[in-house]
Amino acid sequence: MADSTSLSLKADQDDRISDLPDALIHRILSFLPTKMVVATSLLSKRWVSVWTSVPALDFHDSYIYRRCLEAKMKFMQFVYNALLRNKSGSVERFRLHCNANYGQSCINAWICSAAVDRGLQEADISVSKAGGEESLLKLPSGLFLVKTLKILKLEGDIMVDLRGPISLPSLKILHLRLVNYANDECLGSLLSGCLVLQELVVVERKTVNLNISSPSLESLSLTTIGSTSSQHKVKVNIDAPALKQFKLQTQIKLDLYVNLSCLITADIMGGSQGGTQLLAALSRVKSLRFLRIDHLAFAVAAGSFPSFVNLTRLELYNANWVVVSQFLQHSNKLETLDVGTSMMFTKLIPGVNCWTQPDEVPLCFMSCLTKSVEDNGNTHRNIFVFRFKALHSQEIVDDVQVLADLSTLIQMKAQFLILMAWVRSSSVHFPSGFLAM
Template identity: 30%
Template sequence: MNSKKMDIGSKDLISNLPEALIGHILSFLPTKDAALTSVLSKRWRHMLAFVPNLDFDDEDYEDYNRYDMSPLKRLKMLTSFQVFVDRVLALQGNAPVNKFSLSCELGVEPSSVNRWLSNVLERGVLDLDLYVSLEDGYPLLLSQVLMSKTLVRLKVEGTTDFSTDVGEVFLPKLKTLYLDDLAFNDEGGAAFAKLTSGCHVLEELVMIDIVFYCDFFLVSNPTLKRLKVRLDFTDQKPNTVSFDTPNLVYLEFTDTVGAKYPKANFDSLVEANLDLRMRHYQDEDEPAGDSEDSTNLIMEIYNVKILYLSGATLEVLALCCKAIPIFSNLIRLTIDTHEEVQWEFLPKLLENCPNLETLVFGVLSTIHCKPWEDTRTCLSSSPVKMLKSEPADDSVDATNLFMGICNVEILYLSGATLEILASCCKAIPVFTNLIHLNINTHGNIQWKSLPKLLVNCPNLETLVLEGLNYIGTIHCKPWEDTRTCLSSSPVKMLKVLRFGQINLLEKVDVIDKQKEVIKYLLETMPNLEQVMIYYDTSFDDDPSILSTELQMLEKVASPKCKIQVISANIRFS
């Protein structure tokens, strides 16, 4: 039996697979790596001919370094790259191609790119992905590409100051068009209009860092469902922007605010993400917003169900919007408050959201709180059922990381890590083996995650808090809700390091606030046997006073607890 198993295990089972299946497997590798399999056996020598997806990237060369390369080495590497692409395409003959990806920053010759594109277009390529550095002014969107009857997806990335010419366009099957870092150099805007109108079934359009030399910019396509426009925040933009997209479902628009938006057809829009910013340079005698008007753009997204607004967009709406629509369908509103926000506009917006269910703030900053004092009337009638404050990036999830360290015996966490626990962890593991927990509380601390963490440390013996500075202690209020958690804590030793340490921006009375935290812990944690407080302050306070105050506490949860205050090698107990 064992010998049979050994015989089976020694067989080359992969080589016995059909050629088409092996080719499919190899298509998941960069073509340079797939080509290396040709040395495995005679049968594998020409297996690359059956790979339907081709991915050529000059960065795959081991000694590639675009920033440290002599002209001679650059020429040799470019020549080697071009020869390799030619050989692979010749090996494949007329075999169908699903995807052709070409990335070359070495400065490939236009004639080579023409030859390669003609080859895969004649073979009915479905997915074309181009990132090529060519001579300035050379048209990257070749006529053959724009007249392809088979392309379903087209992605074109250019380089800085790269201009694109558009001739005849007929892309009857193209559903996704992705343009990045390109310039349409016609002053009338006809080139881009011709490009989009020639895509008869286009569903998704992505435009990143596109440069227009015209004063008018129009996105028009009757079949478009998803549109993402993300332009640089500069003042060299078209003053007039229009959208004629009646079937658009999702819109993401990032730009400096335009002078006007004469047409905005969003009849089917469900979700919108707006990040608009004021122009940097304005006439000193002209009030902000007088030369820009975003009213029509905002009025035409009235039917969205999900709306995301950046803090800068609130400023644009406050200064450049003459009216706000009634968002009857809006059920979720997210405001990214990472920067200074025009809060005074938000009450007006909330009043016009009669069916809003969820209101989300990316980050809340205390410097913005004062304007809320005048919003009581508006908020008291708000239909919002759920209020959230969460990180701007919802994709951040540290759950698996913490689950993976659940067996540690000693754990050190920074204050920033506590914030991650509070904001980016769906669950906190049970640290069954943890006996020593050290938390650096020097800075802005998310105390609210600490109770949950302590509950999940059933055998914790030592808790160390490094610093209770003023910035941290302003968050002590959440401790009021931790009594149940702390009253069942098994911690026997509590150490507080850098007690009394403050920075120049803080007030003298922070020491009293830090005392309150320690008193609260002493009054709540029943299993404490020893508390060690390391006194470290620039003031001439007598540490013995703190020691006396703590010793005189009447409501200490653990009668057997010994308290020590340590300062410059002097202990008070």
């Protein structure tokens, strides 16, 4: 019995991780911050050399490093030592999140040490500035010549100032969040050197004109933070014939010039972009989502509402029935429609309420409602969220489900009774006692 217990304790004390192959240990450690990877050297003598061969470097200075000079110097020394002692033949991933007060020459030396001639595949660099405009980090030109780089993420107080050649032949994913551009041509110049780019994310806080041109781009997310005066518009030129997914979030007035002939899905949030231009650009999509669409009323008033020949799914939030009606009349293939209000959006902008409750069920609603309805009431706003699947044939509705607060149902009882006449076989679901009123 004693021998059995001894063997059990010995098994529990075995260092099974150290028995793993080096390649697997390197893989595990590559997902940890470098500071934690270095700490593993305390586990055993074997681990002292293991961490120096991990093909990933991840540095993140904490708030204390930025406030305390001694801590700042320790962080700088740690980064230099880790870079010098890394004996991996290649660096697959390099992540650096730090403050600009380490100095441009210091930060760029770290970047070059990890990026140049190391087979770098993924770079994630985020910088927060210590002072004014002069403290913006200008990235080393060598970063934009890494042939093996597949993912590049830049964020914060970085100045994209490209004066030399750009060659990123392997880059497929590019994220540019709140970076600064030396001029309006910088983004276009950067994209021109990315021949196989598939995903682009741009978050912009300044009103710079954007030129996005890429024959290979498949996914684009564009977010603008802030607003402009009523007289000023930002010009956005998007030439992406292979684009399949497009997401736009903005309150800035935009002049859109787009080529999105292959677009499949679009997600639009904001109330200030040009409705007519935007609708025309999205007229070939299959799935479309709008959050706050009051600006689309201008397209209705101008009589320039386009036909959505491929649209099968549509989500409209903070809508009015005029716009909903136009979509129904111009979307012959529509199968799924969600109409509702976004509580999240109204919290962001107090007082915004674009919803206009109809006095009666619109005729276009009835004519398109041929498959099923699932209606979710919002008791807080007393607003309906309609979900239905429709076929463009003239069949009678198979099923209607009504789930809403009782006061709303009483007000709309006559319209719901009309809907019941369309039901052919399935049941109609109302709150208990509603029909007896």
